Amino acid sequence: MYAKLIAIATGIALSIILILPNRVVGQACCSAGTPLVGSLELPATPHGSWQFALSYDLNVLNDVVAGTRRLADGSRRRTTHALLWETSYGVTSTLSVTLLATAVQQERVSTAASAEASALRTRGVGDAVLLLKYALVPLTFPAQEEITLGAGGKIPLGASTLSLEGVLLPADMQPGTGAWDGILWAYVSQGFLPQAPLTIFLTASHRFTGTNYRYGSQQRGYKFGNETLVNAGGGYRTDEVDVSIILRFRHVRADRFGGFEIPNTGGWWLSAQPGVNIRTLENLSTRVALHVPLYRNLNGIQLTTTYGVTISLFYVLQR
Amino acid sequence: MFFNDNGYGETLMRYTMISIAMSALIATAGCQQISGTGGISLTGEWLIPINQVYDGGPGKDGIPALTNPRFAKPQEETYLSDHDLVIGIRVGTEVRAYPHPILDWHEIINDEIGSTAFAITYCPLTGSGIAWSRVLNGTKTTFGVSGLLYNTNLIAYDRATNSNWSQMRLECVNGQLIHTRATTYPIVETTWRTWKELYPETMVVSSNTGYSRPYGAYPYGDYRESPRLIFPVSNDDTRLPRKERVHGILVDGKTKAYRITTFPDAVGVINDVFNNLPIVAAGSKGKNVAVSFERTLNDGTILTFSPVQNMLPVMMIDQEGTKWDIFGRAVEGPRAGVELKPTLSYIAYWFAWAAFYPGAEIHGQ
Numbered sequence A: 001m002y003a004k005l006i007a008i009a010t011g012i013a014l015s016i017i018l019i020l021p022n023r024v025v026g027q028a029c030c031s032a033g034t035p036l037v038g039s040l041e042l043p044a045t046p047h048g049s050w051q052f053a054l055s056y057d058l059n060v061l062n063d064v065v066a067g068t069r070r071l072a073d074g075s076r077r078r079t080t081h082a083l084l085w086e087t088s089y090g091v092t093s094t095l096s097v098t099l100l101a102t103a104v105q106q107e108r109v110s111t112a113a114s115a116e117a118s119a120l121r122t123r124g125v126g127d128a129v130l131l132l133k134y135a136l137v138p139l140t141f142p143a144q145e146e147i148t149l150g151a152g153g154k155i156p157l158g159a160s161t162l163s164l165e166g167v168l169l170p171a172d173m174q175p176g177t178g179a180w181d182g183i184l185w186a187y188v189s190q191g192f193l194p195q196a197p198l199t200i201f202l203t204a205s206h207r208f209t210g211t212n213y214r215y216g217s218q219q220r221g222y223k224f225g226n227e228t229l230v231n232a233g234g235g236y237r238t239d240e241v242d243v244s245i246i247l248r249f250r251h252v253r254a255d256r257f258g259g260f261e262i263p264n265t266g267g268w269w270l271s272a273q274p275g276v277n278i279r280t281l282e283n284l285s286t287r288v289a290l291h292v293p294l295y296r297n298l299n300g301i302q303l304t305t306t307y308g309v310t311i312s313l314f315y316v317l318q319r
Numbered sequence B: 001m002f003f004n005d006n007g008y009g010e011t012l013m014r015y016t017m018i019s020i021a022m023s024a025l026i027a028t029a030g031c032q033q034i035s036g037t038g039g040i041s042l043t044g045e046w047l048i049p050i051n052q053v054y055d056g057g058p059g060k061d062g063i064p065a066l067t068n069p070r071f072a073k074p075q076e077e078t079y080l081s082d083h084d085l086v087i088g089i090r091v092g093t094e095v096r097a098y099p100h101p102i103l104d105w106h107e108i109i110n111d112e113i114g115s116t117a118f119a120i121t122y123c124p125l126t127g128s129g130i131a132w133s134r135v136l137n138g139t140k141t142t143f144g145v146s147g148l149l150y151n152t153n154l155i156a157y158d159r160a161t162n163s164n165w166s167q168m169r170l171e172c173v174n175g176q177l178i179h180t181r182a183t184t185y186p187i188v189e190t191t192w193r194t195w196k197e198l199y200p201e202t203m204v205v206s207s208n209t210g211y212s213r214p215y216g217a218y219p220y221g222d223y224r225e226s227p228r229l230i231f232p233v234s235n236d237d238t239r240l241p242r243k244e245r246v247h248g249i250l251v252d253g254k255t256k257a258y259r260i261t262t263f264p265d266a267v268g269v270i271n272d273v274f275n276n277l278p279i280v281a282a283g284s285k286g287k288n289v290a291v292s293f294e295r296t297l298n299d300g301t302i303l304t305f306s307p308v309q310n311m312l313p314v315m316m317i318d319q320e321g322t323k324w325d326i327f328g329r330a331v332e333g334p335r336a337g338v339e340l341k342p343t344l345s346y347i348a349y350w351f352a353w354a355a356f357y358p359g360a361e362i363h364g365q
Helices: A002-019 B008-028 B100-106 B192-198 B350-356
Strands: A050-061 A063-066 A069-071 A076-090 A095-110 A119-125 A128-137 A145-155 A181-191 A198-208 A227-237 A241-252 A267-281 A284-298 A301-304 A307-317 B033-036 B053-055 B085-091 B094-099 B108-113 B116-123 B128-133 B143-150 B153-158 B164-166 B171-174 B188-191 B203-205 B245-251 B254-259 B268-274 B277-284 B289-294 B305-307 B314-318 B323-325 B330-332 B344-349
Touching: A063 A284, A128 A181, A227 A267, A241 A284, A284 A301, B085 B100, B085 B116, B085 B128, B085 B192, B094 B100, B094 B108, B094 B192, B100 B108, B100 B116, B108 B143, B116 B153, B128 B344, B143 B164, B153 B350, B188 B192, B188 B289, B245 B277, B245 B289, B245 B350, B254 B268, B254 B350, B268 B305, B277 B305, B277 B314, B289 B344, B344 B350
Parallel strands: B094 B203
Antiparallel strands: A050 A076, A050 A307, A063 A069, A063 A301, A076 A095, A095 A119, A095 A128, A119 B033, A128 A145, A145 A181, A181 A198, A198 A227, A227 A241, A241 A267, A267 A284, A284 A307, B053 B143, B085 B094, B085 B188, B108 B116, B116 B128, B143 B153, B153 B164, B164 B171, B245 B254, B245 B344, B268 B277, B277 B289, B305 B314, B314 B323, B323 B330
């Protein structure tokens, strides 16, 4: 009963978040935005089955970091709320297709002026990802190992040219990136039952970013930096609850405008993501994960993640 | 499984998932929205094309201006190197230096010497440094960084009326004070070494600003040396390298640029007439400095200048034998005590001059 209440409460909480005015979702994948590619978490889907993951992602960016040094700067706050809806279908026993749709709210608050007057929020449908996955080594028992490779692209569904009274807002305040990206993805896992209810896994992805023309077709293009993500983690399973810890390495190249690198963009980040996964029904589970920065080495000076929280519901609809 | 599914639980959760998904669709479908303004005042008439005004990213006051900063003696500050550029001002006998390494991080310093209240404004992206009055319609105020850029140049705002001021246009371009021209003060922009040679008694802005910033580090990578731009500009003039620093003069809507790199290493003087106005430009490539003044005195005399070497801050001598310093003050000779009228001028990167003033004349070309 306890777990059922948690599941229902999570669902209600997500619903409230969704319908609150000015309270949800948007953007995609710049250094200040939503972890779009990083949210591709579902492994290969069994033939004929559906997998769904609905996540709310909160990214609080209050740290001003110059290189590796965190500066004491309370002059602004940035927050990204994102809703990510991942649907995966097993086309064959080895091939599955995944669609990740997003919606984003970006929020910027200058604390130097009066707080109420200085908040700026944008929201809207964010970019989407379409990914084909091929299970090179499908998950079987008792081997308990899986190797899945994926390839696809990011579809620029989100607006990238929102303007305020005619003033084009910066790229990191837009719901979308305005560019098509290519994505390579890989997932490897190994279970250790019956010796231990333990699974270790590794996901890796690389995003080849395209160019957008947010300043108009007569201007040179703007290109977000290519992004590489590696998540290495492990999960320990009990009868009711899984606990997991993920180490995330993220590298982003500097953005470019007119072929030249933009200062104060790009860098690399190392973070930890402890999480708890509660299985509420046969096919349903709830997960809460924190995002804790461990180390970052950024180009120039940047506003970056202070902490993050992700709340997810996973559901499997079997054939 | 956490509890035995009797069918009811799973059905409930399916409906929960569906309702959440439907809520998501309802909440997001077709609702690209913007709320709030970030505190930025944008409404009303603009003197510049609004579609060429960009939000730079940090937001209003995201780059914090300084007000009444602490000052230190040159030997008390270690964050400056000799080749760093400073903006120097002299009011009466008081001399102060506002280093680029501070201005790169704050862009505006609101200061006051005696009864003279002024703002040192500096845009790192256009390399333009200008001092202007902070007294507007008789009211003393301060300026802040709006977070907006036009032609990749600073748009400041005044805290009295929240009006927006285009730095390189020297004009309020939006808000209650629209069409108001900035009242500028003469400054000298040169290297820290040169400034200390000119005025050893100078005070300099302390690195103890109340903000945590790595003042010894330039925040824009190789931007100063690279041809790259971060935001679009309305006119890209390739006659000179984009980031070449030029001393530009405005006379009745026409502009002329003097290349600092074409002055000799020692002091050089150019007696010129631009747009029917006799002017003199004095500069030194070696000292990385250029200034300019009108050559016509109040009595109608038009002076002709020659350079003076090794006597800084004295830079020029006229045909009557009066010696003039870098701020245009007659320090020795028959007109001692007289001051030349400074031109309306400032130093900026060439690309920015060309963007703001298309067709600008270049001296020597």
